[in-house]
Amino acid sequence: MNGILCMNKPQDFTSFDVIAKLRGILKIKRLGHAGTLDPMATGVLPVFVGTATKACDILPNNEKSYLAGFKTGLITDTQDITGKTVESFSKKITGEELLEVIPKFKGSIMQLPPMYSAVSVNGKRLYDLARQGIEVEREKREIFIDDIRLEEFDEVLQEGKLFISCSKGTYIRTVINDIGQLLGCGGIMTSLVRLSSSGFKLDSCFTFEEVEKARDEGRLEELIVPVEQVFSSLVKLRLNEVQTRMYKNGVKLDLSRVNNIKQNVNDYAVYGFDGTFIGTALAEHENGILRVGKNFI
Numbered sequence: 001m002n003g004i005l006c007m008n009k010p011q012d013f014t015s016f017d018v019i020a021k022l023r024g025i026l027k028i029k030r031l032g033h034a035g036t037l038d039p040m041a042t043g044v045l046p047v048f049v050g051t052a053t054k055a056c057d058i059l060p061n062n063e064k065s066y067l068a069g070f071k072t073g074l075i076t077d078t079q080d081i082t083g084k085t086v087e088s089f090s091k092k093i094t095g096e097e098l099l100e101v102i103p104k105f106k107g108s109i110m111q112l113p114p115m116y117s118a119v120s121v122n123g124k125r126l127y128d129l130a131r132q133g134i135e136v137e138r139e140k141r142e143i144f145i146d147d148i149r150l151e152e153f154d155e156v157l158q159e160g161k162l163f164i165s166c167s168k169g170t171y172i173r174t175v176i177n178d179i180g181q182l183l184g185c186g187g188i189m190t191s192l193v194r195l196s197s198s199g200f201k202l203d204s205c206f207t208f209e210e211v212e213k214a215r216d217e218g219r220l221e222e223l224i225v226p227v228e229q230v231f232s233s234l235v236k237l238r239l240n241e242v243q244t245r246m247y248k249n250g251v252k253l254d255l256s257r258v259n260n261i262k263q264n265v266n267d268y269a270v271y272g273f274d275g276t277f278i279g280t281a282l283a284e285h286e287n288g289i290l291r292v293g294k295n296f297i
Contacts, residue, residue: 001028002050002296003224008205009037009045009194018045025212026220032056035064035168035197040082043194044202052227054294058280059198060233060267062168063146069191070176072158072183079114079173080189091185095153098160101182105175106148110140114174143170159190198230227296228277234269235262237281237290244272247281248297253290255283267293 009018015036022031032053034046043066048056072093076083144167153160164172173189180187195202206214206223214220237260243253247270255261261268261283268281268290280293 001026001220001224002052003048003226004052004055004200004230005047005049005211005224006200006205007045007047007211008202008207009042010207011042012039014039015045019047021208022047022211025208025215034059035062035194037194038080038173038192040080041192041194043192044197044200044205045194046198046200046230048227049224051296054279054296055227055230058294059230061199061230063165063196063198064168064170064194065147065163065165065196066172067151067193067195068162068164068172068176068189070160070162070187071190072180072185072187074188075177075180075186076188079171079177081191083188087186089184089186092155092158093183093185094155095150095160097183098150098153098179101179102148102150102162104182105179106145108142108144111143111171111174111178112140113138114171114177141169143167145170145175148175158185199232200225226277228269231269231280234267234280235260235265236271237261237268238271238275239273239278241273244274244278247278247290247292248272248295250292252292255285255288255290258290261290 007018009015015033019031019033023029026049028049030050030053032048034048034056037043037045073089074085075087076085145164147163147165149163151161151163162176164175172192176187176189211223214223237258239247239258243258247253263285266283268283270278270281272278278297279295282291282293284291
């Protein structure tokens, strides 16, 4: 069994918990996932099965979207509702004030990774240091927020929801924390649902119960998406029979002899002469060769 199984991650499961449980359900060890979710988060978690695990770190589409619940008036050490309160505020804000500052977080911005995160500093995970009460210097990283919208806000409860579409590596709770800092009222994330990830949407995801039912009914394959789907945005190359045999053996091909090569394109999805998806390729225009990226056969 090879391909992608899109899971709807339940609350209080780590991404690794999902993999561990699926290994028991599927009786398959070779599993991986793309886009780690915090335990409190739910939603889209693409799980890669069999040879598809090779695609985990080379996905061409890393865009994600979320619906995040938030509350103003306090700051916690984790920047979400699961942490310890380190500061509280009596200041109340209005929806209009939120609407005024939210656009400042759209586009390319610099974000400081939170201490409670999987980012490594000097070989140590930040969350391991944070649990020991240690805070270290971190460097801000550039992220991109394609869209951010206030979906709702209750001025009495000081609670609301944000829709955020963003790049890989964006910490939604940090966005909320930074909005709260800008407004001088603090802010924490109270819930998080990932609506989409790498082209997969929530309505195409499955629960553990649905996967178990499909297993018991002998139709697991129906739930698996071919790995080539995540590379559908790449320019497609179809090799002839000789090129297919050479390429499968890792041989670099002469670019001038491969059809559909574009001068300004480096990454391609490669298909054999019979239409079977083989993998990805990198065109080295300066050297005139097509080099194997990742093969999935």
